[in-house]
Amino acid sequence: MHVHVADHPLISHKLTVLRDERTDSPTFRRLADELVTLLAYEATRDVRVDPVTVQTPVAEARGVRLSTPQPLVVPILRAGLGMLEGMQRLLPTAEVGFLGMVRNEETLEATTYAERLPDDLARRQCYVLDPMLATGGTLSAAIEFLVQRGADHITAVTLLAAPEGIARVEADLADIGVPVTLVTAGLDERLNDKGYIVPGLGDAGDRLYGVVG
Template sequence: MDGVTIVTHPLVQHKLTLMRDKARSTKGFRQLLNEIGMLLCYEVTRDLPLEQVEIETPLGAMTAPVIAGKKLVFAPILRAGVGFLDGMLSLVPAARVAHIGLYRDPETLTAVEYYFKAPSDLAERLVVVMDPMLATANSAVAAIDRLKEHGARDIRFVCLLAAPEGVRKLRAAHPDVHIWTASVDSHLNDHGYIVPGLGDAGDRMYGTK
């Protein structure tokens, strides 16, 4: 699928299966989301540019690689996207964090914004947008619209699950934004949920209905 990377690492696929199980506890689901976020972060940052610096090891001087440029920005879409954040920050602790508050109107399925806060220099940073579910893609498109309005030019999108409909919509709206996901499932149901999916990620994370 053009513009989409499906992360097939065995640990990612194993943890995804555990999360799909409806018997998984809230605590277990939240922990797995954190772990899988770390693994997805590893994949989405695989090609970051490096530069050489001079350092001193205990045994002598050497030239060694470090990540080049300004720090990354992680941009979770509230509230479920926050489930990825701790895992990703454990790998990239110096990253900046943008918060994008959106909820899905239950009648129209459109994204309604209630909060936005981001670093002022987005144009100079790689921005990784995260949301466990890419279903209708309304929230993802709205979040990326807002980030671009604030100057973001280098954006990547990370999710746990995607529906083909959501992938098509996001790619049509933002063809420059590559998608990383652990699975592209069958379809959306009449309520805009991914099938077979895993239910509502936010509700399962926080024990709400």
């Protein structure tokens, strides 16, 4: 797995505000949206395109357009929804699929409880959205799910990642046979004994949408 930590002052600035426990949910949602749009520039560097010629008011010009089939953006519910609009801003023609995954807080393993995806993802580039790469179980399970459907190129976009999570994903996907890239705004120090990223920014879902009892 190729790991790219985005290094840009605007990304660092927005991430700092997201970390601040005083940042309220509306501000958190807005900044997360803006941050994902910046990350999307990095994440889509390898998006597939085909050559095309267009007519300008002056002359013909060679350019490119997104290849068919279109990319598929896959937010992992529920927190990944807070990243969707920022990604769609750069890929407005991409299709969107959904994966509902939940982490068992005792075993830290992820299970799928819902999905809305095409049955056949052959030749599809997929962009997986999940704010936090913590233990790595959820992202590994999501990528394996997409590869089983036929996806042949996967980029994961996260706000933060922990070293333990990256190591877990790399180990789980060592023999997957599909190129996988991680684009993240920050690589943090470690996980605590509850599987949360340190220093992190707390529970991304709760900070985006509030605590649901």
